[in-house]
Amino acid sequence: MANIQEIFGSKVFNEEVWAQKLPKPVYKSLKMTIDEGQPISKEVANAVAHAMKEWAIEQGCTHYTHWFQPMTGITAEKHDSFINIGKDGKAILEFSGKELIKGEPDASSFPSGGIRATFEARGYTAWDPTSYAFAKDGTLYIPTAFCSYTGEVLDKKTPLLRSMERLSDEAVKVLHLLGKTDVKKVATTVGAEQEYFLVDKEQYEKRKDLIFAGRTLFGAKAPKGQELEDHYFGTIKPRIAKFMAEVDEELWKLGVFAKTKHNEVAPAQHELAPIFATANLAVDQNQLTMIILKQVAERHGLVCLLHEKPFAGINGSGKHNNWSISTNTGENLLSPGKKPYENVQFLLFLAAVLKAVDDYQDLLRLAVASAGNDHRLGANEAPPAIISAFIGAELGAVVESIINETDFVSEGRKTFELGAAVLPEFRKDTTDRNRTSPFAFTGNKFEFRMLGSALNIACPNIMLNTTVAESLAQFAAKLEGADDVIKAAKAIIKEELTAHQRIIFNGNNYAAEWVTEAESRGLLNMRTSPEAFVCYTADKNVALFEKHKIFTKEELAAREEILLENYNKSLNIEALTMLDMAKKDILPAVFSYIGKITKTTAAVKALGDNINVDTQLSLIETFSKLLACLSKKIDTLDAALVDAAQYEDDSKALANFYVSTIIPAMGELRAVADELEINTAAKYWPMPSYGDLLFRI
Ligand code: ADP
Numbered sequence: 001m002a003n004i005q006e007i008f009g010s011k012v013f014n015e016e017v018w019a020q021k022l023p024k025p026v027y028k029s030l031k032m033t034i035d036e037g038q039p040i041s042k043e044v045a046n047a048v049a050h051a052m053k054e055w056a057i058e059q060g061c062t063h064y065t066h067w068f069q070p071m072t073g074i075t076a077e078k079h080d081s082f083i084n085i086g087k088d089g090k091a092i093l094e095f096s097g098k099e100l101i102k103g104e105p106d107a108s109s110f111p112s113g114g115i116r117a118t119f120e121a122r123g124y125t126a127w128d129p130t131s132y133a134f135a136k137d138g139t140l141y142i143p144t145a146f147c148s149y150t151g152e153v154l155d156k157k158t159p160l161l162r163s164m165e166r167l168s169d170e171a172v173k174v175l176h177l178l179g180k181t182d183v184k185k186v187a188t189t190v191g192a193e194q195e196y197f198l199v200d201k202e203q204y205e206k207r208k209d210l211i212f213a214g215r216t217l218f219g220a221k222a223p224k225g226q227e228l229e230d231h232y233f234g235t236i237k238p239r240i241a242k243f244m245a246e247v248d249e250e251l252w253k254l255g256v257f258a259k260t261k262h263n264e265v266a267p268a269q270h271e272l273a274p275i276f277a278t279a280n281l282a283v284d285q286n287q288l289t290m291i292i293l294k295q296v297a298e299r300h301g302l303v304c305l306l307h308e309k310p311f312a313g314i315n316g317s318g319k320h321n322n323w324s325i326s327t328n329t330g331e332n333l334l335s336p337g338k339k340p341y342e343n344v345q346f347l348l349f350l351a352a353v354l355k356a357v358d359d360y361q362d363l364l365r366l367a368v369a370s371a372g373n374d375h376r377l378g379a380n381e382a383p384p385a386i387i388s389a390f391i392g393a394e395l396g397a398v399v400e401s402i403i404n405e406t407d408f409v410s411e412g413r414k415t416f417e418l419g420a421a422v423l424p425e426f427r428k429d430t431t432d433r434n435r436t437s438p439f440a441f442t443g444n445k446f447e448f449r450m451l452g453s454a455l456n457i458a459c460p461n462i463m464l465n466t467t468v469a470e471s472l473a474q475f476a477a478k479l480e481g482a483d484d485v486i487k488a489a490k491a492i493i494k495e496e497l498t499a500h501q502r503i504i505f506n507g508n509n510y511a512a513e514w515v516t517e518a519e520s521r522g523l524l525n526m527r528t529s530p531e532a533f534v535c536y537t538a539d540k541n542v543a544l545f546e547k548h549k550i551f552t553k554e555e556l557a558a559r560e561e562i563l564l565e566n567y568n569k570s571l572n573i574e575a576l577t578m579l580d581m582a583k584k585d586i587l588p589a590v591f592s593y594i595g596k597i598t599k600t601t602a603a604v605k606a607l608g609d610n611i612n613v614d615t616q617l618s619l620i621e622t623f624s625k626l627l628a629c630l631s632k633k634i635d636t637l638d639a640a641l642v643d644a645a646q647y648e649d650d651s652k653a654l655a656n657f658y659v660s661t662i663i664p665a666m667g668e669l670r671a672v673a674d675e676l677e678i679n680t681a682a683k684y685w686p687m688p689s690y691g692d693l694l695f696r697i
């Protein structure tokens, strides 16, 4: 058993290590950079680089890498060794401040959405001193931001950092106006709960769809699914428990406060949640968590699936982005306190968030859009594609009384009676949970629940930070001119809550009636990702991002293009994989099986005309029909892919074609193949079944 306190952060170049390894003035200067955003001098950079190298070598590192988050959605790393040629021709180990601060990876092979031509290959990575460097697998990882030679942002980190600063500036402005002049900075805090599946590696290797697409593209339902609700919070099997223990240990060493682990709703599905951190750290740590989950799984003969919908018919995997804002003086701005009704500051920030969510529903929807997540949203396992906010009964009553100018009578926080004297009494939370809401207030934070499991959480947080910054900027402008600030704040609260009441929905988001009701409220419902992607360049959104200097119009267009391209490419891979599996594996397998039946039927018949072979013949007939159907569906999908080529130069049109034509064709091909699977003898079926994958670990 690991001694948590001993191993925690042991692979992180954190403040404790700085204090040990850095000369005092260097340490102070680095702290100033982080706390107050002061630039780093060459001398300081050199000293930090030297200390980093010494520490990394102690950790067994031979290489360093600028670790960045390009628009692929995953992280990128290029490893350089510390090695250099010394005066006498011998090897020496070096690492300069210049190498720490700036890297120059070839940017041409990362998605840029047309911002750069391939010949303009140069890109820069820039050290992000606010996220700690760490040692992993013999390499020193340095978190960095990534941009092009001409300065366009090519990553997810830079806009995130910008959005955090914007939110901080505007929140501080509002707090100062409310009289809290001691607040200097406001941080976005994020805790990302991560869901994932585990499958046996040997089984995985036998499924091309899992290998190429990360999800099963075929597969008849197993006799058992999640209907007994016996997996959620169920006893963790020993093999999985060992895996989870090792994941925890690795994450703790890397300074991630892995906190909660449990079995999820679907068989073979699990969840891991850390303690929240500042948004940019949380983003890095969530990326690291996904990497560690995958790495450790391999060591246990398992494969970790992070796809949003690895299996049809059972829940897919999501990620809950718990989000709040807190001051450098330690106050959570979304904490309602004992009397939310009288808490002007809280209500003002609540109004800012609700306004942001309503004004920019499209951006929140867009932030969670992907080909994979389209399988979840609105499928009664995840919130619908409609954005709304849950605030719970008590807060709901507060909001209503403000809007209607009626008295609010608090029921107070009820004490919970558990009915058995030995159990402790505890105070009930002011909000119940609403697992169906896309954006739920959970006591002192909002939980954005629409994210897919594979998503880099930077984008949703960029959206939340920027849009809330915009609300606050508008509020600050109004408060600035006011004689009586509190009175003005109350007026803003009433006005905004009234204007944005439609975004509040405390009911069941999975119900069909909500779709109709949301429509009558004028809320957006973008069912597919391509519909959402194109909102990046809507005029109001361009204006927002340019105002807050998060993205330029060109950068937004590039991001939209990257998302569309990624969507199209993912679906193309899926379609090609299906055709490959159908033609090379499924058809031949069924042919062998029919061949076998035909042969035995003939042999039986040869024994004498009086033996009845009707069963065999009807089986052969069933298979022949299904095969003809399969072959037709293969042809249809093949032809659709040929048709798609005409939209090669228009990613929007191509995405729409995938939605209208290719996805349905894939669905039809799958349906026939799954029917064949149900009827074919198991030993002939060319790949592990859902039952094998989900229940045999
Ligand atoms: P629940 O069980 O309701 O989902 P938890 O308290 O277990 O809530 O928290 C879930 C996640 O939310 C955890 O990762 C936790 O660290 C995070 N969290 C808690 N408080 C905050 C906060 N103020 N800001 C951001 N995340 C938070």
Ligand code: MG
Binding pocket: 193, 320, 447
């Ligand atoms: Mg939760």
